[in-house]
Amino acid sequence: MSAAMGNPNDSSEYPVPTNAPDGQDWVSLSQGQLIWRRFKRSRIALVGGVVLLAFYLSAIFADFLAPYEISTRFTNQIYAPPTPPRFLDSESIFHSQPFIYKMKQTINRATLEIAYAPDFSKRYPLRFFVKGDPYKLLGIISSDIHLFGTGEKDVPVFVLGSDRQGRDMLTRVLVGSQVSLTLGLIGVAIGLILGSLLGVVSGYFGGPVDDLVQRFAELLLVIPQIPLWMALAAILPVTWSSLQVYFGITIILSLLTWGSLARQIRGKTLAMREEGYVLAAHAAGASHWWIITRHLLPNNASHIIVVATLAIPYMILGETALSFLGLGIRAPMTSWGVLLEEAQNVQTLIFHPWLVIPAILVILTVLGFNFVGDGLRDAVDPYSR
């Protein structure tokens, strides 16, 4: 920390004038622009940001991007392996329009193993903007146009394979991302509101208020989280709809994570409480509420954003773990964790390795948030070089 104690007038804090407009020899940049400048310098944080952006965009348009609906089953195509679109046919002739071959299922009567082999007799071109299962984009816009598909009911395209019930993995991964990616955001938002408010109040007032809040925050830090999450998730009533369970899980995760945030912000606030501008606001007759919301919270903002960014992956991992154990999101909703529940069995995993794809997405998301969070931490610190 002490390394950050630089001279506040150090020139590195200010932007070096570049491309000044109209012959001016200086430019003024807002705090946001300054942070963006420093953030851009970290290549890996940018990459993380782009990946996250792509993930969130595809989550928003998941129903359109997915070739099917999540519960659409192809009962004669269970555990079909991934079939990427082809350009070369069985005789190595190039076709400009991607296509697939129908997969013919054969069952070994002795071992009951299911095997698939492409049927080279006919090509099924992949069409874009094809009519398929009806859906409601973002729950508002009704449509039945999907980005791509074969357009034929009995020839499904499984880019990422199919699952135990013959459902398209790509569809399920896309729609599942809506739950996995939003749960972290909403959860952290709730945790943030609780944590930052309680943290600032606790640091600002001190005394018994501080004691009380800090004891509760500490409680959340020392209690073993996963078991408590499991216990709380397990007691969500079985009669709840999957949407209610989703919010229930979100609230459980966030209630148990505001503690560390509250502690960090309290520390910062304690230091700020004695600063000149807070004392000045006091002297000018500002109310506590005014000082907290207008002076202390904004000054903590950059710190809060960083902590929040780093807390999101933690929540995503928490949801994944809970759903993986069958204590999280319930059908008909799905999430990456729910999808991984099917990969729980070693035998299944050996024969159908594509079921592990959701885990790769979880890892990429978590890495993305960690990189962005680290980049932000360096970017919001005005003394970093």
Added chain:
Amino acid sequence: MIDFIVHRFVHALFLLLLISVVVFVVIDLPPGDYLTSRAAELERQGSQNAELQLRGLRERYGLDRPLYVRYWLWVSNFVQGDFGESFEYQRPVKDLIGDSLLLTVVMSVLTLIMSWAIAIPIGVYSATHKYSLLDQLFTGISFFGLAIPGFLLALILMVISVYVFGVPIGGLFSAGMDKQPWGIPKVLDLLKHIWIPVLLVGLSGTAELIRIMRGNLLDILNQQYVQSAHARGLSAQVVTWKHGVRMAINPLISLIGLQLPSILSGSIIISIVLSLPTTGPLLYRALRVQDMYFAGSFLMLLSMMLLIGNFLADVALAWVDPRITYR
């Protein structure tokens, strides 16, 4: 020092009280748990024997009494070592816990030791060889270690072991050894098996420690007293370890208290995946069938372990770092 220990102890007791309230809420909250359904079932039967059992249950758990009486009954019994009854197994919880709690403690402590033993040298190396190839490799691995869910790693390992050895790894003992009484052969057998789950559980914690150690040491190596030590002609070894590491390690000791909960959490999930005979699978089962007194006792015992761990970490920190003021 005595004052400090007493203070921390009282503090831990207070936290324990709070935790007991939370745990009791978890026990008492679910509407369709085993106890309620069993009581209802007995009531329906209405035979004399059922009547008798029902009265016993009411008395033991205070079923018709107000909330605070039920809480008091539970806590006072808990303190006396009566953890209630598992309704699924129809046996006292105490008998069912058996070795599982001990194994959980052993696994957690070993994980802690292992993650320190790995993280400190790597962290020191990374800080002293900043941006070297190995440093970047370690940084990459530790980022990955933070991002990968533990259960996934356990699964992957099982798959690999099936490919390589033909049998999935798992368990903490060789076949037949788990029923044997404790003795040196059993301990040796345990050590032979436990390192795999320990590595799995410890990965994310180790990754975090490496990053913190590297950051702390980098900060300290930039300080003036380190430079002056170099200027006095001390060897790089001495400066790094005596001036740098000793200072950089102090804040990590206070982290132990925060590491323990996540180690415990990790060990529970990985135990479920690898079906190890620790508390994880038992707690999981109890929760799935809503056997709440069983689950609640586990939560309580696990929290107590953590508080003890925290308390020890606090005392250790005060002992190691003379700058800590005793309140």
